[in-house]
Amino acid sequence: MLLLLDLERSIYRLDRKGATERAEAAILALSPRSTELPDVVIDLAGDGAPPSGRRTLTPTFNGVPGEIGVMAALTAERDILIELHDTARPQRPWTARPASPDREVFAATLDAALSCTVALVLKAIDERRVSATDTVAPAAHAPTGFGTAASLAWASAVVAAKAIRLLGILAKGAKEWRIGWRGDSGRASLLDRGEAVFRVLTGGVGSYLADPFPFRHRGRDFIFVEQYLHSKNKGCIAVVPMDEQGVAGPVEIVLEEPHHLSYPMVFEHAGQIWMIPEAGESGKVTLYRAESFPYGWRREADLASGTEDYDVTPLLDDAGIWFFAAERLWRSSSWDILNIYRADSLTGAWSSHSAGPVVIDAALSRPAGDFIRRNGQTLRPVQDCTRGYGCGLTFCRIDALDALDFAQTPVGRINAGAHGCHTYNRRGGIEVVDLFGRVPNSKEVTLSYEPLSAALPGSRSSEDSVAAVVAEAG
Incomplete structure (x- = not known):
């Protein structure tokens, strides 16, 4: 995975200050937490019993902890679904569906997904916001694992696809x-x-x-x-x-x-x-x-x-x-x-x-x-x-x-x-x-x-547009 990220940063000249960068030494050198029970634990591993806390938040990507879920969604051409599981509301995970600015650049897509995850975590922690509208999303199937060989194969396929698309643009004209x-x-x-x-x-x-x-x-x-x-x-x-x-x-x-x-x-x-x-x-x-x-x-x-x-x-x-x-x-x-x-x-x-x-x-x-x-x-x-x-x-x-x-x-x-x-x-x-x-x-x-036939009164979502001051719709 790290090899793929390094390869993309080199090919696409990506900024080195993204969410996918390795943690800085100052963060890794932080002293262990105190013996007091923490108010909130953010469990980024999700692969075992997290440290005890009054409240635990565990993010998953298409049902899987860690960035592997993002890659699985991209390879399967699925939308990315972030679920933040919260012990304070176990039946209603916080959800987000981030955009994928370029689904063929994993580092950029992962940066975007992790940024939305940070926003979702901060929203969940802020107790003023517990009344905000949320939806319960269906659980996603766990993906297969991705090793170095699979990551490089995926990157090679992406490069080929981009080349084919460029030829198509030259032949048909840009959009x-x-x-x-x-x-x-x-x-x-x-x-x-x-x-x-x-x-x-x-x-x-x-x-x-x-x-x-x-x-x-x-x-x-x-x-x-x-x-x-x-x-x-x-x-x-x-x-x-x-x-x-x-x-x-x-x-x-x-x-x-x-x-x-x-x-x-x-x-x-x-x-x-x-x-x-x-x-x-x-x-x-x-x-x-x-x-x-x-x-x-x-x-x-x-x-x-x-x-x-x-x-x-x-x-x-x-x-x-x-x-x-x-x-x-x-x-x-x-x-x-x-x-x-x-x-x-x-x-x-x-x-x-x-x-x-x-x-x-x-x-x-x-x-x-x-x-x-x-x-x-x-x-x-x-x-x-x-x-x-x-x-x-x-x-x-x-x-x-x-x-x-x-x-x-x-x-x-x-x-x-x-x-x-x-x-x-x-x-x-x-x-x-x-x-x-x-x-x-x-x-x-x-x-x-x-x-949309599924639009029912009282459902919690969004619709139409209204003039800011002078509404002149028929």
Whole structure:
């Protein structure tokens, strides 16, 4: 196992500060614990009787202690399931389903899984969070063992698979993002119709478009997007103006920073137009105000700093604002951890939800668009990253949201055929999505909405999306 990790670090030039590094000498030199009975024992071996303690936490990966369970899941093409067995609640293990940013790089996947494990352990230890929503996952079958020969054979197969994939990309063309849009003028949405045809808009040569957010201002529609510039290796925020006939105008950049920007969450509040773009790599969540809409934006305030928050999506209520965000912790991906923050006002101080992180699940965490008020329910679009970033979009109904609890139920999903999809929004007279795949010649694409028959009232999960301040869903 260590040989495989060292080999991958050399081939892929991985950072040496990951969770898979050998323990530092200072940690190994720690003195033995005192003779007093510890409050909590974290049993990382799980292969025998752990040291006695008032409470014992034992993590397993697909039913197996240690990293061998992660490798077994990867080789069998299964999702990774973390179960944290807790003697304080023996019938209800804490669970997490981490994303696999690159399932063919074991060190990176193990780093992400172990980072989510740390988050889960900290959540379990924090007694304020015992009321958080949890699920009991089915037990996984124990895998066969992996020795050095098996590890190297697996690595060789991965290298061959990557080479074949590269040849396929060269032959067929790389996959890219583009957006789909349709003018609905108050007609039924995709969720109501079940199927709709969207026009396709690409970024042209040298860029791609993603993360569309429509906005109507003084009777005119605009679509804000991420425009990723290959020449600069980063995203900027751009706008696509729509004319009275619903024809898309030229794409024009309206906001650029030294770091990557995407997910232009545009909304109206207190008579002003605001934007919270995704800027996770900056370590800040920054609020911008429109000085000359739609082309002039001014940095108004840093809402949070010192954290990697992605796709921040605000939800107003009578007493303040909830901010939903995908959070990257240590070596985790930014796809599988959902945290919620509370503020008394738009620029007020953030406080983390007492049950945070409220979800650790690649299928139900990262925001995928504005909230939606529909049929008396609040829906949350969610990225389904179980098979990779941008591979699917699920709508979740928010069943509970207060200072102590959060619960959501998946109620439907978008079927984009061979395309990936990770953003949905509808506002004013425009309904938009984004699409991931090889760019075809077709200028239209048909999408469908599939209700989930298993979605039952009171189940604890997530759904749909609602406009942060001005909800204009049909």
